[in-house]
Amino acid sequence: MPPRRSKRAESAADQLQEAIDALGAIRRGRFTDDDDLDAIYRHALGVVRKLGGRVQRLERDLRNERANAVGEPPDNKPVLESTTLWDYPVQSYGENKKGDSRYQGVTPAFIIYNMVQRYTEPGDLVLDPMCGSGTTIDVCHEEKREVIGYDINPIRDDIQRNDARVIPLQDDSVDMVFIDSPYGDNVDYSEHPENIGNLSAEQDDFYDALAEVAEELYRVLKPGKTLGWLIGDQWVKRRFTPVGFNIYTMLTEQIGFIPVDAICVTRRNQSSNTGLWHYRALKHNFYLRGYKHLFIVRKPERRETIDQQPRTIKVGIDRHTRNPESRSWRKYK
Ligand SMILES: C[S@@+](CC[C@H](N)C(=O)[O-])C[C@H]1O[C@@H](n2cnc3c(N)ncnc32)[C@H](O)[C@@H]1O
Structure with a gap:
């Protein structure tokens, strides 16, 4: 034995x-x-x-x-990815720590490194509106980018307290945004009343809140510049919620971002990555979440013609003309 x-x-x-x-x-x-x-x-x-x-x-x-x-x-630098499948067995790289691997929901620093290398130049301004343990700040400092990190519950002095739904930056002022938002209420980030991580991904309020965040990100990004949004799907109590697809639809069809690509990032360190959960998944015939989506989108250029914009669909109304009172996500379902 x-x-x-x-x-x-x-x-x-x-x-x-x-x-x-x-x-x-x-x-x-x-x-x-x-x-x-x-x-x-x-x-x-x-x-x-x-x-x-x-x-x-x-x-x-x-x-x-x-x-x-x-x-x-x-x-000690990560590889630059050339495919849409990214897989990182460890959270950080190099001699200096990036973020805190003990922080629940911490982002693999490799993802931010790849985004920064692909879509910014040294000296550019990067924004992370939900900065958590500060991984984006640490990667940007090492790569000589300017960076602003906010969080509703800051745990470091270089992260400013701010609700991502109202960003205190000017229009068209940021060169790249990276955001790893809550995926629902699966992680206990804080008891702060404005913590979006306390809203269920099965409810409209969650998508309404993230749509408000996305509108702000659209506003502060310079035309033509890129947003990377990391998000996972949910399977809870025998119910699958395609959180990622909902967010992708919101970004491209409700807010007006142009799709650039969609990356699949392997999930390795979530709490269900144990032998017991793998065994249960087979025994009870369901799947554990094996990956997260990294959606890469960009704000249209000023002169970009309607033809170059993504196709429009019949549901919803144009973001520039719709009534703010009728923003609710449920109108887009
Ligand atoms: C997945 S974590 C981010 C992890 C981070 N990228 C890191 O590497 O540590 C999501 C973060 O969103 C923050 N958050 C939740 N609601 C927020 C809000 N309304 N405004 C700003 N941050 C918020 C949480 O406090 C949490 O730190």
Whole structure:
């Protein structure tokens, strides 16, 4: 039997062997009941995931040591992504911390690095209206971009308290926006009454609030400049809510952003990424959320003609002519 509840295997080789033994045990039916199978599976999965992290760090150290040996600067920058599938086993990179990996809902710094490299130049102004633990601020400082970070519940001195629905910046003043908003009420960010993370993604209020945020982002962005919006879908109590598709529709068809692309970012560190939840997902025939959407959109150029604008659809009304009283998301459903 695999040593699933024994003391932890010390070396990477022992851990690998432990996982292989567990695989063999499951394959040969060497478990007593469902609970026993679950225990073997969960333990082995935990071991394999930790090993993955060690391998990733080993790869980085190897690159850096080689660079050191030949007198090159350390290779501590992320790769620039060339496809629409991004996958990061760790939250941060380099010698300086970016954000706080213990902050619930922290953004992988690699995503912000890629956005900053693709859509800004040194000296440009980047805005993060829901800055959380400050990952965007840290990435921007290292990449020599100007940055403003707000949050309704700031946890650092360089983050200003502000509700993202009213941004104290001038029209057409920002070169890029990155936002990783709440995806619903799945994470307990704070008890602040204006915390959008206390609204359910199954309710209109949530989409109304984020549409107000999006309007402000549209207003402060310079024409032609880019917004990256990270968002996840929801599956709660046997109900799927396509939060990402709702936000994408709101951005492009309600607010007037032009689609640039949609990236799939692997989810790795959410609380349901445990052996037990994987087992439940199979046993009860549902799926765990495996990815988040990163929607990349841009504000139209001033001279951009109607032909270059995204297609319009019959539902909803034009953002410039509609009555502010009738903004409700439910009109667009
Ligand atoms: C997913 S977290 C952002 C994580 C952040 N990018 C990081 O790397 O740490 C979402 C953030 O939105 C903030 N938030 C919720 N409602 C807000 C509002 N009305 N205005 C500004 N920030 C808000 C929460 O306090 C939380 O920090």
